[in-house]
Amino acid sequence: MSESAAPLPRGLEKSLLRFYEYLRSEKGLSLHTQRNYKQQLETMAQHLAQMGLKDWKQVDAAWVRQLASKGMREGMKASSLSTRLSSLRSFFDFLVLRGELSANPAKGVSAPRKQRPLPKNLDVDEVGQLLEVDEDEPLSIRDRAIMELMYGAGLRLAELVSIDVRDVHLRSGEIRVIGKGDKERKVPFSGHAKEWVERWLKVRPSLLKGDDPALFISKLGQRISHRNIQKRMAEWGQKQGVASHISPHKLRHSFATHVLESSNNLRAVQELLGHENISTTQIYTHLDFQHLAQAYDQAHPRAKKKGSES
Known part of the structure; x- marks a missing residue:
């Protein structure tokens, strides 16, 4: 003491x-x-x-x-x-x-979980460098379609792996995904993501063996595994000369950050990511409450400070 x-x-x-x-x-x-x-x-x-x-x-x-x-x-x-x-x-x-207490009063009390650090997101130029894959070989087309969709729609790895061909609606630009807790949501996709998914669907039959419904299949003709996607992304990062290590979660995080920076619409990003609570989105995208408070002060008609009106 x-x-x-x-x-x-x-x-x-x-x-x-x-x-x-x-x-x-x-x-x-x-x-x-x-x-x-x-x-x-x-x-x-x-x-x-x-x-x-x-x-x-x-x-x-x-x-x-x-x-x-x-x-x-x-x-x-x-x-x-x-x-x-x-x-x-x-x-x-x-x-x-020792018999001095009948029960341990600290047994059911736990400390708050340590927050896992988020991966540093890629900047827009790094994403462009990674996705500049222009090869006609089916596996390369598949890999670019995977990365374009991961970055273009902000999907979780498990969500992307579980997509079936029937879940993809090219005409409306929507994909049905099953998120955490088996919750279904529709995510929009367009531009490069839509273009490369369409290209992949044209060459997919050349790899398909049997009638596997999966959108993305491996060279064995079956639904691609989580580990295979992680491995291929890391390899493409090295091949394309990107300094950062590439992972599926880093592309999802980059999607969230870039959309938020462009739109300042936290609710929209929450919906796109499939987060149940907006506090998760706030942490995920490094947006702090001070930023929200500033936006509120600037936008809300009754939040303006006295004397600021001219």
């Missing part, structure tokens, strides 16, 4: 001291891990003491959630908060083992 910290109530401190001895003598944890546990637990014990608690038996799940919320308000990273809660769960397990 730091010198500046107030002394802990005896009911909180004595259990901690027994736990530290248990970690040292029975668990055989490294000194680094022991110090980490001690730091986290004493910080939380100080918080509880400030809230008026004097004994660990007073702590329930609501108190644990309050500790987690306090950590979040203080700007703790998700990984650090996860470590804090993990040390608290271990300590309460120890108290349950």
